[in-house]
Amino acid sequence: MTEFALQDQIRARAKELLASEQVQCVIGYEHGSRGQIRPVFIHQSTDTDRLVWDQGCTHNLVTYLRDKKGAFGSGEHPQRVAIIVKPCDSRALNVLLAEKQIEREHLYVIGVVCAGIVEGAGYAGQSSDKLQARCLRCNDRVPVIYDLLVGEPTQAETEDDYIDLAELEAMSPAERAAFWLKQYERCILCYACRQVCPGCYCSICMFERDDSLWVGIAAGTKEKEAFHLGRAYHLAARCIGCNECERVCPMELPLSLLNRKLAKEVQALFHYRAGDKPSQSPLATMLAEGEEFPA
Amino acid sequence: MKFLSREALQTWLDRLANEATLIAPRLVDGILLYRSVSSARDIVLDYTRPKMSAKEVVLPSSEPILLVEKRGQDVNLSEPPTGEQVVFGLRPCDAHGIAVLDAVFVAQEPVDLNYARRRNATTLVGLSCPQMWEDCFCTSMGGMPNDPSHVDVLLTEVENGYAVTTVTDKGRTLVAELSLQEMEYEPPESVLNEAELVLTQEHWPDRFADQYWDLLAERCLECRMCAYLCPVCRCFDVRDQVVQQGISYSKYDRLRCWDSCTGANYRMVAGGHNPRATKGQRLRNRFFCKFHYFPVEYGLSGCVGCGRCIEACPVNIDIVEVLRDMSRASNAPQTSKVSPNAETGITA
Numbered sequence: 086m087t088e089f090a091l092q093d094q095i096r097a098r099a100k101e102l103l104a105s106e107q108v109q110c111v112i113g114y115e116h117g118s119r120g121q122i123r124p125v126f127i128h129q130s131t132d133t134d135r136l137v138w139d140q141g142c143t144h145n146l147v148t149y150l151r152d153k154k155g156a157f158g159s160g161e162h163p164q165r166v167a168i169i170v171k172p173c174d175s176r177a178l179n180v181l182l183a184e185k186q187i188e189r190e191h192l193y194v195i196g197v198v199c200a201g202i203v204e205g206a207g208y209a210g211q212s213s214d215k216l217q218a219r220c221l222r223c224n225d226r227v228p229v230i231y232d233l234l235v236g237e238p239t240q241a242e243t244e245d246d247y248i249d250l251a252e253l254e255a256m257s258p259a260e261r262a263a264f265w266l267k268q269y270e271r272c273i274l275c276y277a278c279r280q281v282c283p284g285c286y287c288s289i290c291m292f293e294r295d296d297s298l299w300v301g302i303a304a305g306t307k308e309k310e311a312f313h314l315g316r317a318y319h320l321a322a323r324c325i326g327c328n329e330c331e332r333v334c335p336m337e338l339p340l341s342l343l344n345r346k347l348a349k350e351v352q353a354l355f356h357y358r359a360g361d362k363p364s365q366s367p368l369a370t371m372l373a374e375g376e377e378f379p380a
Numbered sequence: 381m382k383f384l385s386r387e388a389l390q391t392w393l394d395r396l397a398n399e400a401t402l403i404a405p406r407l408v409d410g411i412l413l414y415r416s417v418s419s420a421r422d423i424v425l426d427y428t429r430p431k432m433s434a435k436e437v438v439l440p441s442s443e444p445i446l447l448v449e450k451r452g453q454d455v456n457l458s459e460p461p462t463g464e465q466v467v468f469g470l471r472p473c474d475a476h477g478i479a480v481l482d483a484v485f486v487a488q489e490p491v492d493l494n495y496a497r498r499r500n501a502t503t504l505v506g507l508s509c510p511q512m513w514e515d516c517f518c519t520s521m522g523g524m525p526n527d528p529s530h531v532d533v534l535l536t537e538v539e540n541g542y543a544v545t546t547v548t549d550k551g552r553t554l555v556a557e558l559s560l561q562e563m564e565y566e567p568p569e570s571v572l573n574e575a576e577l578v579l580t581q582e583h584w585p586d587r588f589a590d591q592y593w594d595l596l597a598e599r600c601l602e603c604r605m606c607a608y609l610c611p612v613c614r615c616f617d618v619r620d621q622v623v624q625q626g627i628s629y630s631k632y633d634r635l636r637c638w639d640s641c642t643g644a645n646y647r648m649v650a651g652g653h654n655p656r657a658t659k660g661q662r663l664r665n666r667f668f669c670k671f672h673y674f675p676v677e678y679g680l681s682g683c684v685g686c687g688r689c690i691e692a693c694p695v696n697i698d699i700v701e702v703l704r705d706m707s708r709a710s711n712a713p714q715t716s717k718v719s720p721n722a723e724t725g726i727t728a
Contacts, residue, residue, distance in 0.1 A: 274441070
């Protein structure tokens with residue numbers, strides 16, 4: 086099936102969902118300015134022709150669900166939302182479901198069979214024919230959760246060998262620390278990595294508390310290190326590898342190396358991959374066989 | 381025109397690097413930034429624009445604005461030191477940005493002492509853009525790719541060297557020792573982008589309550605990238621921090637750090653109230669500040685048209701698109717009205 090056919094299918098279902106008021110909003114992709122693909126929020130059934138699908142749809146839209154659940158303590162009801170997800174994005178849905186951040190009945194999931202997203206997607210004039218590195222090592226073609234599947238399911242035979250981590254793993258702890266401090270130094274603390282992350286949904290980030298409980302407001306290397314390492318640990322066994330943090334970083338910090346190192350360790354130690362199953366509980370609260378929660 | 385050969389430029393830059401802090405476009409892990417250099421060899425001369433603006437040289441991302449030391453009953457207040465610095469290779473839009481910052485921090489009383497100290501110790505050597513790059517719209521914001529207005533000295537590339545235009549006394553002092561050759565020809569004009577934007581500043585107040593801002597903000601990630609890359613955004617937060625605390629000796633820093641209106645806690649006040657509680661209100665502030673509040677307050681555009689925010693925004697919030705939408709909306713019937721005066725007082 087061509088991309089155009091997939092796009093038509095997405096538009097048609099979005100139109101039905103909005104016209105029948107099953108959802109209040111469809112979160113998808115549209116053509117933006119300067120030939121870029123960007124996230125779009127469709128509220129009217131007459132606007133569904135704005136929706137597009139192609140290999141430039143790199144954004145993980147799941148991150149926007151935190152804006153749809155109603156402000157904490159406001160008494161607002163969560164919106165009923167339809168969302169377009171790739172296989173990687175769909176695992177973020179499972180993470181949020183397991184962490185009780187979203188409710189399944191408020192969601193209509195349009196899953197798209199994905200053959201990979203191209204490099205430079207999301208930025209003007211940078212799109213290429215080459216697939217992103219994360220897509221080249223990705224084995225998932227079909228979303229793990231969906232109400233409507235768009236596209237013909239295919240099989241992939243790729244093995245993630247974590248070869249990108251080899252260089253860092255070969256370093257001594259001191260060399261590794263030096264490598265990372267040099268990277269952190271460049272960080273401008275714009276927090277785009279955190280903001281774009283579906284797993285970072287705390288209403289007040291611990292690294293930005295007004296009382297400076299954990300870190301102060303200085304843009305020093307020490308503060309940046311605390312932020313990036315802290316964020317990485319908070320994402321251990323939760324990061325699904327959409328790599329949006331690395332894509333959005335204006336200073337090009339290789340954040341995937343941090344997240345993937347933790348994902349690799351978690352997989353080796355616990356045979357656990359974030360977001361694989363719908364009812365999967367967070368790793369931190371999973372019990373081994375024979376274990377029980379204290380009464 | 382006055383001519384400086386490539387070789388003479390290198391010698392001059394090496395000397396400047398020895399005499400003062402020389403800041404110039406330099407690659408840092410593959411990313412071009414205005415950073416201090418130890419020799420002319422480190423300087424990149426062929427570039428579009430560094431990833432970050434040059435505002436860091438006068439308004440660092442974080443700086444102590446007061447150092448407090450307490451020894452027994454004695455309290456010592458001191459201010460952080462500042463040395464002479466020369467910025468070389470400054471793009472005219474970035475110099476324009478510094479001129480806008482000057483309007484806020486030093487043109488009116490009370491003068492911002494820290495900013496003034498840095499600014500007075502800074503000499504700006506501009507380098508003309510041979511052309512406007514993709515995303516650039518400086519000509520729509522009152523600039524030019526070879527605008528000498530806001531630098532002390534402007535260099536423009538010509539064959540085998542540079543045309544040198546001295547603009548201020550500071551600039552004349554800086555180039556005094558150079559033996560510049562007088563040439564009979566003038567440097568070429570920069571190549572301009574076609575599209576000019578029409579600005580309709582007076583219509584902005586009518587658009588204050590438009591749903592447009594909430595809709596635009598739906599895709600905004602609320603990161604602060606646009607503000608931090610911007611040559612003009614200058615909001616900051618101030619907080620006191622304990623460095624060391626003891627019985628006989630304590631030390632505290634008063635820190636000033638960049639802030640951005642797109643961030644969630646930007647306007648949070650004591651007690652937890654937030655008059656800019658929604659994304660839409662904060663993103664609206666970004667554009668109103670640049671194109672309405674700032675022009676009204678200072679008579680200057682709050683945007684210099686460098687295009688950095690357009691290039692960097694990961695979700696394609698495009699300032700030029702917003703400007704076009706606004707001028708289109710100003711010709712359309714109004715959907716809503718608010719009193720403009722209610723908001724003009726709220727500038728950053």
